Amino acid sequence: MSLPVDTIRILADRHPKPANIRFTYGTAGFRTLGSTLDSVMFRVGILAGLRSKKLDGKTIGVMVTASHNPEPDNGVKLVDPRGEMLEAAWEAHATNLANAPTTDAFIEALENLVKIAKIDLSKPSRIVYGRDTRPSGPSLVAALEDGFQAIGASVRNAGVTTTPILHYLVRSINTKGTKDEYGIDSEEGYMQKLSTAFKKLVAGKPASPPLIVDCANGVGAQAVDEIIKYLGDSLQLIPHNTATTTPGALNNACGADFVKTTQKLPPSLAQFLKPGQRACSFDGDADRLMYFYLDERGQFRMLDGDKIAALVAAFIVDLVKAAGLEEEIKVGIVQTAYANGGSTKYLSDRLPVKCVPTGVKHLHHAAEHYDVGVYFEANGHGTVLFSPDTQETLAAHQPSTPAQSTALNHLVNLTQLINQTVGDALSDMLLVEVVLAHKSYSGAEWDSLYVDLPNRLVKVVVSDIHIFKTEDAERRLVSPPGLQAKIDELVRRYEAGRAFVRPSGTEAVVRVYAEAMVRAQADELAFRVAGLVYDETGGDPARRPAEFL
Ligand SMILES: CC(=O)N[C@H]1[C@@H](OP(=O)(O)O)O[C@H](CO)[C@@H](O)[C@@H]1O
Numbered sequence: 001m002s003l004p005v006d007t008i009r010i011l012a013d014r015h016p017k018p019a020n021i022r023f024t025y026g027t028a029g030f031r032t033l034g035s036t037l038d039s040v041m042f043r044v045g046i047l048a049g050l051r052s053k054k055l056d057g058k059t060i061g062v063m064v065t066a067s068h069n070p071e072p073d074n075g076v077k078l079v080d081p082r083g084e085m086l087e088a089a090w091e092a093h094a095t096n097l098a099n100a101p102t103t104d105a106f107i108e109a110l111e112n113l114v115k116i117a118k119i120d121l122s123k124p125s126r127i128v129y130g131r132d133t134r135p136s137g138p139s140l141v142a143a144l145e146d147g148f149q150a151i152g153a154s155v156r157n158a159g160v161t162t163t164p165i166l167h168y169l170v171r172s173i174n175t176k177g178t179k180d181e182y183g184i185d186s187e188e189g190y191m192q193k194l195s196t197a198f199k200k201l202v203a204g205k206p207a208s209p210p211l212i213v214d215c216a217n218g219v220g221a222q223a224v225d226e227i228i229k230y231l232g233d234s235l236q237l238i239p240h241n242t243a244t245t246t247p248g249a250l251n252n253a254c255g256a257d258f259v260k261t262t263q264k265l266p267p268s269l270a271q272f273l274k275p276g277q278r279a280c281s282f283d284g285d286a287d288r289l290m291y292f293y294l295d296e297r298g299q300f301r302m303l304d305g306d307k308i309a310a311l312v313a314a315f316i317v318d319l320v321k322a323a324g325l326e327e328e329i330k331v332g333i334v335q336t337a338y339a340n341g342g343s344t345k346y347l348s349d350r351l352p353v354k355c356v357p358t359g360v361k362h363l364h365h366a367a368e369h370y371d372v373g374v375y376f377e378a379n380g381h382g383t384v385l386f387s388p389d390t391q392e393t394l395a396a397h398q399p400s401t402p403a404q405s406t407a408l409n410h411l412v413n414l415t416q417l418i419n420q421t422v423g424d425a426l427s428d429m430l431l432v433e434v435v436l437a438h439k440s441y442s443g444a445e446w447d448s449l450y451v452d453l454p455n456r457l458v459k460v461v462v463s464d465i466h467i468f469k470t471e472d473a474e475r476r477l478v479s480p481p482g483l484q485a486k487i488d489e490l491v492r493r494y495e496a497g498r499a500f501v502r503p504s505g506t507e508a509v510v511r512v513y514a515e516a517m518v519r520a521q522a523d524e525l526a527f528r529v530a531g532l533v534y535d536e537t538g539g540d541p542a543r544r545p546a547e548f549l
C-alpha cells in the first residue's frame with residue numbers, strides 16, 4: 001500500500017508553509033505564534049496518523065496548546081500510546097516534515113519517513129485530539145483535521161480539555177479491556193477516578209479550609225468546575241481567574257508560570273487571600289501547579305514543585321513503612337538543575353535523588369527506574385510513577401495488622417488519584433490536599449520542611465545559542481570553551497553559591513540560574529554570570545542590559 005498522495009496533495013495545497021520560518025519540535029512540541037502554525041497543524045495531523053500506523057493502530061494523542069505562553073501563541077504536541085511524550089526519535093521526523101518548503105517536498109519527506117521508519121501503511125490509524133481555550137484553537141484544529149483526513153485516520157475529538165486529561169484518555173483507550181485498564185476513557189471517567197480515590201483518602205479526616213484555585217483564565221477552569229461536582233463536601237474549591245473567553249486574559253498576571261517566574265501573588269487574588277490561607281495556581285493547560293500563602297506578616301510565600309516533591313515523597317515513604325513494605329518498595333526522586341539547593345539537600349539526606357536535563361521526558365524516564373519515582377520540575381510540573389512491579393506488590397501484599405492494612409489501602413488509592421501519564425495540576429492538587437489533611441499541615445508547616453535558597457533566573461539574548469553545550473545534566477558548560485572555568489571562579493566568591501548556564505529548549509535565549517545564601521547575593525551572582533556570558537559571546541556593548549554586572 002502506498003500513501004494517498006493525490007488526496008494529500010489537494011489538502012496540503014490549502015495549508016502552505018510560510019516562507020522564512022523554521023519550525024522545531026522541541027521540549028514542548030511545536031510552539032510559536034498561533035497565526036503561523038496552520039501548515040504545521042496539517043502536517044502533524046498526517047504525522048500522528050503515521051505514528052499510529054507504525055504502532056499497529058494504537059491510539060495516538062494530539063494536543064493543541066501553548067500552555068503558559070501568552071495568548072497569541074499556540075502549539076501542538078503528540079502523545080504516545082501509554083500517555084507519555086512522543087518518542088525522541090520522532091521529534092526529528094516532526095521537525096523535518098514541518099520544514100519542507102513546498103507540497104512536493106512535503107510529500108517526498110513523507111515517503112522518505114515511511115521508508116526509513118518502516119511504516120506499514122495498511123495498518124489502521126487512530127487518533128484522539130483536544131485543544132485548550134486559545135482563540136486560535138478552532139482554526140488550527142480544522143487544519144489538523146485536514147491532516148487526519150488526508151491520511152485516512154479514525155479520529156475522536158476530545159474537544160476543549162486539559163493536557164493531562166488528553167494524556168489520560170490516550171492511555172485509557174489503549175488499555176481498555178486489558179488487565180492494565182487505566183480508567184474509563186472519558187472525561188467523566190477521569191473525574192470519577194480522581195474524586196473516588198480522593199474521598200477514600202481523606203475519609204475520617206477533618207475537612208480542610210477552602211482552597212483558592214487560580215485557573216490562569218484557561219482550560220483548567222472547566223476542569224475545576226467539573227471536579228467540584230464530584231468532590232461534594234470532601235474539599236471546598238474556590239475557583240478564580242476563570243475568564244476563559246475574555247480576550248487577552250489567559251495567563252495574564254496569573255497562573256503557575258506567573259507565580260513561579262515573578263515569585264509574586266497574582267494581583268487578582270490580593271483582595272481574596274487572607275494571611276494563612278493556602279491557594280494554588282494552574283497554568284494555561286493545567287499541567288503545572290504552584291501553591292502559595294501569605295504568612296502572618298502578609299508576606300507572599302511560594303510552595304513550588306520542589307516543595308510539592310518533598311511533601312509528597314515524605315508522605316509516600318511513611319506509608320510504605322507503615323504498610324510493612326520498606327524492603328520491597330524503594331522511593332526515589334528526580335529533579336533538574338533548577339531544583340532549589342535547599343530541596344536537593346533536604347531530599348538527598350533522606351532518599352536517592354537523580355538530576356536530569358530539563359524537560360518532562362527526561363524526568364519521566366528517570367522516574368520509571370524507581371519502584372516509586374517522584375518527579376517535579378521546580379516550575380510545578382510533575383507526578384509520581386508506581387512501577388508495574390510495585391503495583392503488583394501492593395495488590396498481593398497481605399497486611400499483618402490493621403495499621404498496615406490502612407497504609408496499604410492509602411497507597412493503592414494514591415495509585416488511582418495520581419495521573420501517572422504526565423504532570424496534572426488537578427490530580428497533583430488533590431494529592432497535596434490529601435497529604436495536608438493527613439498531616440494536619442497548614443501552608444506554613446509544609447513550607448518549614450526546608451528553607452529555599454534565594455535564587456534568580458535571567459535570560460541572555462546571544463547571537464547563537466547553538467554554541468552552548470552542556471554536560472552533567474546541564475549543570476556545566478563544555479562549550480564555549482573556557483567559559484565554565486570563569487563561572488566557577490565567580491561562584492566560589494558566594495556563600496552557598498551555585499550557578500549554571502544552558503541554552504533554552506523553548507526560546508531563543510540562554511538561561512542563567514543562580515542561588516546563594518542571601519537574596520542580594522543570588523541576584524548579584526546571576527547578573528554577573530549573565531554579564532560574563534554576554535561579553536564572552538560577543539554581545540554588543542551598546543545593547544548590554546543595564547542590570548548585567
Ligand atoms: C527554567 C524553566 O522553567 N524551563 C522550562 C522551559 O524549558 P527551557 O528549555 O528552559 O526553555 O519550558 C519547558 C517546557 O515547558 C519546561 O520543561 C522547563 O522547565
Ligand SMILES: [Mg+2]
Pocket residue numbers: 067068283284285286287288
Ligand atoms: Mg503547561
